[in-house]
Amino acid sequence: MERRSDGVVVRATGSWYEVLHDGQTLRCRIRGRLRLKGVRSTNPVVVGDRVTCERDEAGDCLITDIAPRSNxxxxxxxxxxxxxxxxxxxxxxxxxxxxxxxxxxxxxxxxxxxxxxxxxxxxxxxxxxxxxxxxxxxxxxxxxxxxxxxxxxxxxxxxxxxxxxxxxxxxxxxxxxxxxxxxxxxxxxxxxxxxxxxxxxxxxxxxxxxxxxxxxxxxxxxxxxxxxxxxTPGIKGFGLIDIDDDELWHYFPEMMRAAPGCRFYNCTHTHEPGCAVIEAVRSGEIAWERYESYLKIRDEDEKYRK
Incomplete structure (x- = not known):
């Protein structure tokens, strides 16, 4: 490969990364400074990332930059x-x-x-x-x-x-x-x-x-x-991160459809009078199981949120 090239990460072990570039798989490490950019993740480079790689003087391949993620x-x-x-x-x-x-x-x-x-x-x-x-x-x-x-x-x-x-x-x-x-x-x-x-x-x-x-x-x-x-490796638990209680209902599509009918604009859909979401649960329009998950996630314990 040339000294500098772009590719997609196709395998991540935590220590080494395989990057696909022009049909060739490159075995790369992360340049140390990438870990110091304020990323709150245990894995700063992940599968699917579009990255820039460079050869150092010893001929080793280093990931030096990560393109902005679409999601x-x-x-x-x-x-x-x-x-x-x-x-x-x-x-x-x-x-x-x-x-x-x-x-x-x-x-x-x-x-x-x-x-x-x-x-x-x-x-x-x-x-x-x-x-x-x-x-x-x-x-x-x-x-x-x-x-x-x-x-x-x-x-x-x-x-x-x-x-x-x-x-x-x-x-x-x-x-x-x-x-x-x-x-x-x-x-x-x-x-x-x-x-x-x-x-x-x-x-x-x-x-x-x-x-x-x-x-x-x-x-x-x-x-x-x-x-x-x-x-991916089988996932045992799935703790949410960076989702506030007040916005959680935005990510239940059926609650989003019902919420415009609520009496209060800042309804939490837990206890308020005139809550269209609670009424939809009572009528069966929203499944109780989904609503119960919503309540549990709001009230999740300390192992998921502080």
Whole structure:
């Protein structure tokens, strides 16, 4: 490569970064001063970042600059109450894989992820994974809740080929983040979409009925049909960051639709008389499960917010 070049980060380990430049993958480190720019993230460079690289006198490749991000998906860093962890940047769509059993994805996790995508302008689609293992009644209720909120819900069984055509349409020509708890089938889905990709898969732990981590580092994979997917390590928790209580309801689309009918302009949608959101919950227009998540997130404990 020339001494200075631009590229996209396709793999991030925390110590080394793989940058795609003109079809060539460069193994790079971060120039130290990049860590001193006031970034409150545990990972200043992430998969999807557009970066500038330079060769130093020893011939090593260094990331020296990061282009402004169009968007990103971020969460509170584990055990670090004031720091964040950016999962990926510059993505066209997020796809959240959810399972209602084997293993169970907590509703609050789903809603926290959706709130973050809304806040950071990332379109999101929900995939109900391992649909052949789910109970029909639970699937129907889940679809009712999230389709009423405004999200597309796609039923998928990767090994059986169910829903794969719609997933291919979502991925075609786009950079897509695949996210979800461990064990929901992200790697299996990617392999079903594009068998040429060598992504490891894992099994469910019978003793704890939870997924084992299979992806160690976030990695962007090019798809043979165009576009790319970012496969991420399974996420256990999803703490919100930089979202105030007063603006939280802005990121529940169904609440945004109802809120103009509230009596008070600064309604918190928790107790006020004449609250159109509360009335919509009572009438079933807004699902109780979503409203309950809203209340829980507002009242979240100290491990997520100080």
């Amino acid at each position: 990103y998906v971020i969460r509170r860093a584990s055990n670090l109450s004031k720091e964040s962890h950016i999962i990926a940047a510059n993505i066209d769509r997020a796809v959240l894989l959810v399972t209602l059993r084997s293993p169970e994805t907590p509703t609050e996790f789903v809603d926290r992820f959706l709130v973050t995508c809304e806040a950071y302008k990332v379109p999101v689609t929900i995939l109900l994974s391992k649909i052949d293992l789910q109970e029909a009644e639970a699937v129907a209720r889940f679809r009712t809740i999230y389709e009423a909120a405004g999200y597309e819900v796609v039923e998928v069984a990767a090994k059986a080929g169910v829903g794969l055509e719609r997933v291919r349409e979502l991925l075609a020509g786009r950079t897509t983040l695949l996210a979800g708890n461990s064990g929901v089938g992200k790697s299996t889905l990617v392999h079903a979409i594009d068998p040429s990709l060598d992504i490891r898969t894992g099994e469910i732990s019978e003793s704890h009925h939870k997924g084992r981590h299979t992806t160690t580092f976030s990695t962007m994979y090019p798809l043979s049909g165009g576009g790319a997917v970012i496969d």
